Amino acid sequence: MEQRIGFIGLGNMGSAILQGILASQTVTAEQFYVYDINPEATDALKQQYSINVLETAKDVAKESDIVFIAVKPNNMSEILTEIQKELKKSTVVVSIAAGITIKAIEAVIGYDQKIVRVMPNTPALVNSAMCSITPNTEVSAEELLTVRALLNCVGLTEVLPEYQVHSATGVGGSAPAFVFMFIEALADGAVKGGMSRKQAYKFAAQTVLGSAKLMLDTGKHPGELKDMVCSPGGTTIDGVQVLEEKAFRAAVIDAVEACINRSKMLSGEK
Numbered sequence: 268m269e270q271r272i273g274f275i276g277l278g279n280m281g282s283a284i285l286q287g288i289l290a291s292q293t294v295t296a297e298q299f300y301v302y303d304i305n306p307e308a309t310d311a312l313k314q315q316y317s318i319n320v321l322e323t324a325k326d327v328a329k330e331s332d333i334v335f336i337a338v339k340p341n342n343m344s345e346i347l348t349e350i351q352k353e354l355k356k357s358t359v360v361v362s363i364a365a366g367i368t369i370k371a372i373e374a375v376i377g378y379d380q381k382i383v384r385v386m387p388n389t390p391a392l393v394n395s396a397m398c399s400i401t402p403n404t405e406v407s408a409e410e411l412l413t414v415r416a417l418l419n420c421v422g423l424t425e426v427l428p429e430y431q432v433h434s435a436t437g438v439g440g441s442a443p444a445f446v447f448m449f450i451e452a453l454a455d456g457a458v459k460g461g462m463s464r465k466q467a468y469k470f471a472a473q474t475v476l477g478s479a480k481l482m483l484d485t486g487k488h489p490g491e492l493k494d495m496v497c498s499p500g501g502t503t504i505d506g507v508q509v510l511e512e513k514a515f516r517a518a519v520i521d522a523v524e525a526c527i528n529r530s531k532m533l534s535g536e537k
């Protein structure tokens with residue numbers, strides 16, 4: 268890939284995507300042009316990779332063929348206003364901000380600008396992200412392929428209509444936080460039973476990883492896979508009963524729904 272890739276904002280998510288792409292070796296470090304208002308965010312990356320750290324967001328916009336904007340949603344408007352005049356017509360602007368619609372971005376940088384809205388997640392750092400991708404009508408099939416190829420370097424991608432991005436935020440963008448809470452809780456249970464904290468985290472994390480892989484690789488329904496674990500009169504079914512009594516699944520559904528509602532609120536739909 269020969270494009271110059273820009274990043275404005277290199278916090279948790281921006282740096283995870285950038286480092287994930289670098290690890291895939293599809294793009295060289297020299298092809299990256301980056302800026303973050305916080306020098307600490309770029310200092311660490313600069314020490315590790317020979318990326319181009321620029322002085323302003325405008326400079327990044329000027330240099331890039333594809334520019335990722337990875338600042339918090341409430342910083343989006345100021346950044347878009349700042350870079351708007353520097354964008355070439357051919358530049359593809361990729362926004363990963365939760366709750367910021369393509370329409371809202373177009374309203375600032377122009378309806379003829381190429382925009383791709385992405386909802387990624389932090390497993391991008393280890394090449395295991397799940398990203399939704401939504402282009403506006405200015406983006407050609409070839410440009411969409413290029414952005415998708417970049418994101419495929421950091422995990423799996425699905426092209427979605429924009430109304431589904433709220434759900435992608437709940438089940439993708441935000442969900443790693445819920446999974447980490449689950450892993451932490453699993454480990455706490457094992458520690459309660461006498462296992463060392465270190466071993467408990469290893470067991471819990473590998474069990475979540477392995478279970479997810481089992482489902483993805485076999486294509487089996489999660490209910491069927493759950494049933495395969497529950498031996499009649501065995502240990503697991505007792506645990507399943509406790510989770511049902513404590514409304515585990517209802518709590519998870521409500522958590523995802525809360526993310527969806529917040530995403531709708533941020534985008535002015537609610």
Ligand SMILES: NC(=O)C1=CN([C@@H]2O[C@H](COP(=O)(O)OP(=O)(O)OC[C@H]3O[C@@H](n4cnc5c(N)ncnc54)[C@H](OP(=O)(O)O)[C@@H]3O)[C@@H](O)[C@H]2O)C=CC1
Nearest residue numbers: 276277278279280303304305337338339340363364365440
């Ligand atoms: N974290 C996640 O798991 C996910 C995040 N997202 C989206 O990604 C975006 C970034 O989130 P996240 O990485 O968590 O946030 P962070 O706060 O970790 O990163 C944002 C970075 O942008 C910097 N920044 C703020 N203002 C500017 C500016 N004017 N110019 C350049 N850089 C600036 C921040 O600096 P400072 O800290 O000094 O303000 C910070 O380093 C958000 O819009 C979020 O919705 C999407 C999916 C998942």
Ligand SMILES: O=C(O)[C@@H]1CCC=N1
Nearest residue numbers: 364365436440441442
């Ligand atoms: O919490 C947030 O708003 C961001 C978007 C999805 C994950 N983190």
